Amino acid sequence: MSGLETQEQLKRLTQVDLQGKTAIVTGAASGIGAATARALALSGAAVLATDRNEEGLRQTVEDISASGGRAEFVTADLLEGGAPQAIVDAAVEAFGGVDVVVNVAGIFEARPIEQMDEGAWDRQLTINLRAPFFIARAAVPHMREGGVLIFIASGTAVMPSPLYSAYAASKGGIVSLVRALAAELAPRGIRVNSISPGNTDTPMIGEAMADPVVRKQVEGMTPARRLGTPADIAGAVLFLASDAADFVHGANIAVDGGLTSSWSMVLSKQEWPEVNRT
């Protein structure tokens, strides 16, 4: 836009209209990915939902169909080298192209350094960093001008916690990868950005948050005094996928109730909960 916008152009910014677009969403069986897939479909996109959890995927696609949206799914395990290409091929076959990719799938395993063996390191780096890159790489040749790549990073990328070495490395890698790809692809009309959620109420942190003491502690150190919801993150995805974000390239948007922009975690003088310690 030039700065001399018409009323019509400004009006378009008030609506997220993804009619005619195709979106790939990984991790779509659960949590943030499921909410993202549903929100994109409600905005008019045809959604290729993917995950390794077929039961959850079916549920997401059923929810989308029940709301009048269009979705297909492909079951894929991102630990398998051929998965990124297979996912993009499925989207092209189902809907004829790719306009938006949202890399949501992720895992974390908190371990002390002595127990962060090659398996734990490789799983986290493969699912959280390697596969998202190769999905983007497979999708870009199919993207027209106006294509959008969105990666879900984490507040851990900028404010890591003890025991999170592999997870923090993978998410920090995402933030850096996004900047490099944004610089490379912006001249081709493709926007690349990341979102860093804070503690978000999904199965990923469900076990830890089931302890009311831990939950209260986490809520207490978050300036907004609550956990995020998958819809909070999906809202940022919709913004980044829309024309309203037309000049947003290489950004990492924190959606975390203020956690990483304040000293509240430090000031709370609380230990970060040691979850999933194996």
Ligand SMILES: NC(=O)c1ccc[n+]([C@@H]2O[C@H](COP(=O)([O-])OP(=O)(O)OC[C@H]3O[C@@H](n4cnc5c(N)ncnc54)[C@H](O)[C@@H]3O)[C@@H](O)[C@H]2O)c1
């Ligand atoms: N929940 C949080 O507090 C939080 C905070 C910061 C960042 N994140 C990030 O948000 C993203 C979504 O997490 P969530 O909170 O919705 O968790 P979730 O556990 O509900 O969803 C993660 C999804 O990824 C899928 N997945 C995991 N390994 C896979 C594999 N090998 N192949 C294919 N799919 C696989 C799972 O099946 C699951 O459906 C992740 O990248 C996570 O790191 C979450």
